[in-house]
Amino acid sequence: GAGVSQSPSNKVTEKGKDVELRCDPISGHTALYWYRQSLGQGLEFLIYFQGNSAPDKSGLPSDRFSAERTGGSVSTLTIQRTQQEDSAVYLCASSLGDRTDTQYFGPGTRLTVL
Amino acid sequence: GQSLEQPSEVTAVEGAIVQINCTYQTSGFYGLSWYQQHDGGAPTFLSYNALDGLEETGRFSSFLSRSDSYGYLLLQELQMKDSASYFCAVTTDSWGKFQFGAGTQVVVTP
Numbered sequence: 746g747a748g749v750s751q752s753p754s755n756k757v758t759e760k761g762k763d764v765e766l767r768c769d770p771i772s773g774h775t776a777l778y779w780y781r782q783s784l785g786q787g788l789e790f791l792i793y794f795q796g797n798s799a800p801d802k803s804g805l806p807s808d809r810f811s812a813e814r815t816g817g818s819v820s821t822l823t824i825q826r827t828q829q830e831d832s833a834v835y836l837c838a839s840s841l842g843d844r845t846d847t848q849y850f851g852p853g854t855r856l857t858v859l
Numbered sequence: 860g861q862s863l864e865q866p867s868e869v870t871a872v873e874g875a876i877v878q879i880n881c882t883y884q885t886s887g888f889y890g891l892s893w894y895q896q897h898d899g900g901a902p903t904f905l906s907y908n909a910l911d912g913l914e915e916t917g918r919f920s921s922f923l924s925r926s927d928s929y930g931y932l933l934l935q936e937l938q939m940k941d942s943a944s945y946f947c948a949v950t951t952d953s954w955g956k957f958q959f960g961a962g963t964q965v966v967v968t969p
Contacts, residue, residue: 788902800954840955847907848894848957850902853901
């Protein structure tokens with residue numbers, strides 16, 4: 746079956762522009778996670794969804810970051826007025842929804858802000 | 860604050876055994892997971908411990924001691940393909956929020 750997909754795979758943008766990153770989770774997975782990974786670093790938790798609800802948004806770095814999930818499926822992460830420090834790989838993962846469940850990661854979106 | 864500590868790098872030869880330790884200090888604890896990530900790839904799940912003790916999956920084993928806030932991943936019979944970064948992650952709430960460590964780069968040499 747299909748895994749987690751993310752689009753675009755690469756995004757180059759100019760400082761100050763808005764970007765939208767998309768994640769398609771595995772069908773049937775109720776939990777969806779967004780992480781950020783800078784070069785050579787660990788995974789920084791951003792936000793997660795159970796269904797369409799986001800119980801914890803505390804990981805979002807600033808109010809320029811927002812995320813939504815509709816229909817319990819696709820999620821979009823929006824970064825407004827991008828800054829150079831936003832450059833990173835943004836990873837999405839999904840799981841069946843139990844906290845013990847394996848997270849399946851997508852290939853990531855590499856964002857470069859010039 | 861919350862923290863997960865693991866060594867930044869470990870080097871070993873093919874066929875050897877490597878142990879990657881992870882100590883954690885988090886506001887909540889529901890389980891400890893391990894993920895592998897090859898350069899340029901996405902993290903993939905290796906193991907999960909919710910209770911104390913050792914879990915074995917092929918060449919990889921994972922251990923947890925909740926009283927010590929400590930766990931480790933044991934890689935046996937190292938192969939070149941095991942060269943990757945390994946992350947420990949703690950599930951910190953009942954909804955499934957994860958906190959990841961900074962990762963350990965394992966370098967396997969011939």
